Amino acid sequence: MDNGVASLVGLVRISKSYGGVRACRDVDFTVRAGEVHALLGENGAGKSTLMRVLSGDLTDHTGTITVGGKPIRFHGPADAQRAGIAMIHQELDLVPGLSVAENIFLGREPRTPLRTLDRRAMLRETRNLLRRTGIDLDPRRQVGELRTGEQQLVSIAKALSLDAKVLIMDEPTSALSSAEVDRMFTVIAELRRSGAGIVYISHRMDEIGRIADRATVLRNGAVVAEFDARDMTADQAAEAMIGRPVRAMFTTHETADAGEKLLEVTDLVVPRSRPGRRDPAGVSLTVRRGEIVGLAGLLGSGRTELLETLFGAGDRWQGSVTFKGRALRPRGPRSAIRRGVVYMPEDRRISGLALDHSVLANTVLSIVDRIARFGVVSRRRETGEATRIVRELSVKLASVRDPVSTLSGGNQQKIVLGRMLLTDPDLLLLDEPTRGVDVGAKAEIYQLLGQAAQRGMGVLLASSELAELVGVCDRVIVLRGGRNVAELQTAQAGEADLLAASMGEVVPL
Amino acid sequence: TTSENRPGGPAPSTPCKGADGKYVIGMSQANVAEPYRQRMDDDIRAAAKSVPQFEVRFTDAQQDNSRQVSDVENFLTQQIDLLIISPNEATPLTGVVKKAFDKGIPVIVLDRKVEGDAYTTWIGADNVEIGRQAGKYVAEQLLPNGGKIAEIRGLAGSTPAKERGDGFREAIRGRNIEIAVSQDGDWLREKGQEKADAILKSNPDISVIYAHNDPMAEGAYLAARATGRQDALKFIGIDGLPIPSGGLKAVEAGRLSATLIYPTAGKEAIESARKILVDCQQVPKTQTLQTQLITKENAAQVYAKENPGG
Amino acid sequence: MTTTDFVETRRESVRSMVFRFQSLFGLVAVFIAAIVFSPSRNGELLFLTSDNLFNVVRAVSEIGIIAVGMTFVILIGGIDLSVGAMLGLAAVGSAVLLVENDFGLIPTVLIVLAVGLAFGLLQGVASALFSIQAFIVTLAGLQIARGLARIWSGGQGVAIAYGDGPGEAPVAFSLLGERTFNGLVPIPALIFVVVAVLAILFLRGTAFSRHVYAIGGNEKAARLSGVPVTRVKIIVFGICGLLAALAGIIHAGQLNQGSPNDGLGYELDAIAAVVVGGTSLAGGRGSVVGTVAGALLLGVLNNILALNSVDTNVQLLIKGLVIVVAAGLQRLRPS
Amino acid sequence: MTTTDFVETRRESVRSMVFRFQSLFGLVAVFIAAIVFSPSRNGELLFLTSDNLFNVVRAVSEIGIIAVGMTFVILIGGIDLSVGAMLGLAAVGSAVLLVENDFGLIPTVLIVLAVGLAFGLLQGVASALFSIQAFIVTLAGLQIARGLARIWSGGQGVAIAYGDGPGEAPVAFSLLGERTFNGLVPIPALIFVVVAVLAILFLRGTAFSRHVYAIGGNEKAARLSGVPVTRVKIIVFGICGLLAALAGIIHAGQLNQGSPNDGLGYELDAIAAVVVGGTSLAGGRGSVVGTVAGALLLGVLNNILALNSVDTNVQLLIKGLVIVVAAGLQRLRPS
Ligand SMILES: Nc1ncnc2c1ncn2[C@@H]1O[C@H](COP(=O)(O)OP(=O)(O)OP(=O)(O)O)[C@@H](O)[C@H]1O
Ligand SMILES: Nc1ncnc2c1ncn2[C@@H]1O[C@H](COP(=O)(O)OP(=O)(O)OP(=O)(O)O)[C@@H](O)[C@H]1O
Ligand SMILES: O[C@@H]1[C@@H](O)[C@H](O)OC[C@H]1O
C-alpha cells in the first residue's frame, strides 16, 4: 500500500496485553504526511489501546515505534508530544476546575521572562486558536461548567494547539452534532493540507467516507484489512470489522399506531438553566406506547435537560407532565424508576457505571431491592438476572464477575441499557445511547429498542446522529433553545430536513 | 531581670483596692483531663464563693503550651486583677507569666512551677517528700523482704514526675527493692492502663506498681484485673482526691493499697488572693502544703472530713 | 460465549481469590513474626498462651467495633472522625445514667446506643442532605461530642461503683470488664466477634449493602440507578455512631468509669485498621473481613512489641512503618 | 458569538467573582460578630485593641503557616496528617541543636528546615511513587515523627536558655517569641504574612501551580497533558513538610522550648482552616487566600470566645457548629 509517501510515524509488531486480555497483537500501522488514516473496528478491537501506545500513554507494550523512520521509546505522553504526536482521548480528559485556556496549555504553559505564568499570552493564543477553529467559547470559562459537547470541542482545540505532526483523534465527534462536525472537518482538511498526518477513530461510518484517505480495520487486536477509504463502502468496512456480512442496520418495527398516550409534556420550562434565556413556550410533546420518538437539536438545544427533568434528576421546572394518565412529578430517579421511567445518561463513565465494580453489581443495581427477600439478595437470582440480560443483549465478556472497566465501550453501554431493562420499564429516556458504540452493537441496540417498542414501551431518544434518528424513530422532535420548533415524520423527512430544522432555517411545523 | 530581688508581695503598682473593690481573677488551668486539675478548679470555685469581691474566670489549655500562652494573653487583654496559673510546663509559660507580673498583676502559681522568680507566690506540696513517703511505705509495709516493682511515671518533663521519682528512689535505697521497669504514663488513666498492660506481659514477676498519681494506679489495676492478676499485685498512687472517682475511694474499696494526699492548693490560692487584693497583705514566696499517707485504715475518715457534703 | 471464555473465568477467579484474601496475608505475616519473636518462659511461647491471645482480642475489641462502623462509612466514600469522641460521650453517658440517675442496665444501654445512633444520623444528614464533606462534618462532630461529654460528666471521670444501692451500678455491667464466659473468653472480645460476624453477613447479602458499595463506586451512577443515596448515607453514619456508642459502653464497663477524654485519637486507629485491612479510602472497595484482619494485625503488633518490652518510641516508629508497608501491600491488586 | 452571549459572560464573571471571595464572607461575618460581642473597658472595645489583634494573628501564625502547606497538599487531592508531629519534631530539633549541640542560629534553622523538607519528600515518594493513599502514609508519618521527636529529645521538653555561652542559644532566636518589629508586630505574625503572600503569588503566577490544580482536578488528564505528576506531588509534600518545620522553629522560639508533644492535634486545626477557607478536600479547587481567611476566622472565633470567658466546653460546641456552617456556606457555588 505504500505509494512512496514517507511515513511520519510507524508502529511495528506492536502487542499489548491487559492481564490475560491481549488487546493488540502484532499490529503494523503507519501514518503518512497529509493523510487522514481511519482506524476502524468493533468495540474492544484495540483501537484506543493501539493509539495510546503511539501517544506514549501506554509504555508496557512489545514492538517498536518509529518516528521519521527511527525507532524511539516513549516513557510518557510528554515524550510523544515532544516527538510531535498528540492525541485526543476517547474519554474526555480535561481538568474541570481549570479554565478553557488553562486546560489547553496544561503542561506547557507560556512563561514570562521571570518564569512566571504568562496569562495574557495564554488567553491571547487561546482566543486565536478558538477563532481559527471556529469554536465559540470564552477561554476564561471553567471547563467543569461546559456541556459534554463543548468539552469535546475544548479537547479538540487543545490537540490542535499542539501543532502536532501526527494528530490522533479517538472518537472526537461522539458528542457533537452535525453542524459542529462540519466545522471540525474543515479544520481537519486544513491540517491535512499543511502536511500533518491524522489518525481518525469513529463509529460514525458516514464520517469515515467523508474525510478518510486510508482505513485500517482491527479485529480482536489484529489488523484484518486495509482499504483505500475513498472507494470503500460502508458495508465492506462493517463486514471487515465484524467478520461476517452485516444485517440491515435499521429494522422497522411495527408501530402500534393506536398505542395509548404514555407521556404527555406541555410547556415544560427549566428556567434556572441558563441565565438570560427567554423561551416562555418551552417543550410540548407526546409519546405513545410502542413509539420511538427522536429528539434532535444542536449542542445545548435542551435535549439532555428535557430527559433529566422527566427523570427527576434535573433542576426545578415548570409546566405539566402526564405519565400513564397521572401527573408526573418525580422527586428523584428512584421514584421515577418506580413509576416505570428509566434514563440512560449521556456519559456512561461519569454517570452510568461504577467502573471498578463487577458487571454483575452494575447490572442488577436498580433491582437489588426488588429481588431481595427480607432485604437479603439471593446470589443465584441476581446472577441469573444478570446473566440473562447480558445474554439477551449479547454483551461480550468473560465473566459477569469481571470489573466493568475491562469491557469495551460499546459493551459498557449495553450494561447500562441492561440495567434499565431489568427494571421492566414503560418509558425509556435515552441520551445518546449509541455514543461510541460500534456498528454491530449499534444495530443490536436499535433492534433492542425496536423490540422494546413492540412490547409496548415508549422510547424518547436524544441523539446527535441524524442517520440514527431517521433510521430508528417514528417521529423526530427538533429542539432549539429549549423549545420544540419542529416535528418530522421519518417516513417522509430525511437527514437534511432535520439539520435544517435544527439550525433554524426552516420551521415546517 | 527586674524582679530579681523583689519580695514575694504584691507587684509594684499595688493592685489592692481593699474590701470595696471588685476583682476579676483569671485562672489558667493546664488541662482538665486530669481529675486532679478539675478538682483544683472546683476548689477554687468553691473557695471564691465566700469572697464576694471575686469573679473567677477559668481557661483550659488542653495540655498545649501555646494555648496556655494565649489564654494568659487573653486574660491580659481582659485586664484581670490577679492571675492564678497551674502551668502545663515551666519554660514555655515563664515568659508570659513574667509579662503579667511585670504589668503589676499579682501571679499565683500552683502545683507545677515556672522558672525564675517573676511571680508572687507558688503554692504546692513537696513532691520529693511525697515520693519519699511512698517509697518508705513500699519498703516497710508492702515489701519488707524486698522484691521487684514497676513505676508508672507522670508526664516526662513535669516537675512532680521528676521529684516523685527521686524521692521514691531515695527512700528505697538499700532495701533490696528493684525498680524493674519504669514507663511514662503522662498522668492519664488510659496511659497507665496501657503501660501496665505491657509491663505485666514483659515483667510477670513484679509485685508492686507505684504510679505517680491515682488515675494511673487505677489504670494499672484495671490492666491487672483484665488478666486476673489484680489480687496478686499491690498498687499505690498519689493525689487522694476526695471525689467519688478519686484515690480515697479507691483505697477504701481496696483497689489501691495506699495513696498520698496531694493538695490541689485551690483553697489556699483564693486565700492568698484575698490577702493580696482585699487585705493588702504580703504572702510568702513559697507555700508548701502538707501531705498525708492514706491506707485502708484512714481512707473513709479522711474522705468524710474533706468532703463533708458526701 | 465460547468455552475458552469459561476456562479463563475460572483462572481469573483463582487470581481474584488470592487477592480477595490479600488482607489476611499481612495478618498471617505479623502473626508468624509474633511467634518467631515471642519471648518464652518455661519452654512456653508467651505470645501463644491462650490467655495472651484472648487478651489481644480483648485489647482490639473497642477499636475493632469502631472500625467495623468506620468500614461502612469509608465504603460510601466518607470518613468519620467523631468516633473517638462518641466513644467518650457514650462512656460518660453510661456512667452518669447508671450511677447518678440509677437507670438500670437495659435502659442505660438503650439510651446510650440511641444517643450514638442519633448523633451519627445527624452527621449523616449534615453530610448527605446538605452535602458538606464528611471529613469536616465529623471533625465538627468530634468537637461537639467532646464538648457534650465534658458537660454531661461535669468535666471529669465518673466512677462506676457496683452494688444494689442508690448510686451504684448493677453488677452485671462489670462483666464487660471481667473475663467470663467459661472463664476464658473476655466479653468485649465476644461482642466484637458478634458485631463483626453480623456486619460481614450484612455486607455480603443485603440489598442495602449493594447500595453502599454502589455509592462508593460511583455516587452519581448510583443515584441515577435509583439507589436512595441520601437515605443510605444517613443510615451508614447512623450505624457508625451506634457502634461507636457500643464501644463506649464496653469502655466504661472495662474501666469502671466514663471520662470525657476516653477514646482520644481512636478515630485514627480505627481508620488505620480499616485501611490496613484493604478498604479503599476512595470508597466502593473493601470488606469487614479485611477490617477485622487489620485490627487484629495492629493488635498483634502492639502485643508482641509489648511482650518484648520494646521502647515505646521505637514502637511508634515500627508501627508507622508497618502501617505503610501493609497499606502498600494492599494496593497490589489484579491490574 | 452574539452580543447577548457576551453580556451573559460578563454577568457570569460577576457571579463567579462573588463566589471567589466567598471564603472572605465568613471571616467578615465573624469579625463583625467579634466587634459586636466584644467586652469593653473604659469605652474601648477590647477586641479591637491593636494588642489584641496582634495577639490573634500571633496565635494563628503557626496553624496558619501549616495550613498554607496543607492547602497545597489538599489541592492535589492529598492530605497530610503528619504536620503536627512534624512541628513537634522541628521544635525539638531546634532546641537540641541550639542548646545541646551549640549549632548557631543559621545552621540550626537550615538543618531543621531540611529535616522537614526531607520528611515531606519521603512521604511524597511513598504516596506518589508507590501510590499509597496519602491519608495512611501521613498517619504513619505522624507516628514516626512523634517517635523521632521523643527519641531526639530524650522524651521530654528541651528548654532553651539564651546567651553566648555553651549550652545557650543565640539571643536572636528569642526574637521569635518577643513582640518586636516596631515594638508591635509579632515576628511570628510577620513570618506568617510573608509565607502567605509568597504562597498566594506562587499559586497564582506559576506553571507549577497550574499543575497542582490540574492534578487535584483530574490526575489522569494532567498526566496525559505531560504534567510531571509524580514530581509535582512529591514536591508538594516536601513544601508541606518544610512549612511544618518552619512552624516548629517558630513554636520553639515562642515557647523557649522544644517538646516532643508540641503540635498535638494541630493537623486537624490546619485542615479545618483550609476547608473553612473553601478548599475542597476532593482537590483541584481552593486558594491560599481562603486558607488565610479560614485560619483568621477560627483565630478570631477563639479569641472572642475567650475574651467573653465562654466556658471551654461550650466553646467546643460553638466551634464545631461554626465549622459546619462555614463549610456549608462554602458549598454554595455557581452551579
Ligand atoms: N484498563 C484496561 N484493563 C483491562 N482491559 C482493558 C483495559 N482497557 C481496555 N481493555 C481491553 O482491551 C481490549 C481493547 O480495548 P480498547 O479500548 O483498545 O478497544 P477500542 O477498540 O478502543 O474499543 P471502543 O471502540 O469501544 O473504544 C478490550 O478487550 C478491552 O476490554
Ligand atoms: N454554554 C452553556 N452555558 C451554560 N449552560 C448551557 C450552555 N449550553 C447549554 N446550557 C444549558 O443546557 C441546556 C441544554 O443543554 P443540553 O445539554 O440539555 O442540550 P443538548 O441538546 O443535550 O446538548 P448537548 O449536545 O450538549 O448534550 C441549555 O438550555 C442551558 O440551560
Ligand atoms: O495527678 C496530678 C496531675 O494531674 C498533675 O498534673 O500533676 C500532679 C499529679 O499528682
Ligand SMILES: [Mg+2]
Ligand atoms: Mg476506544
Ligand SMILES: [Mg+2]
Ligand atoms: Mg445532551
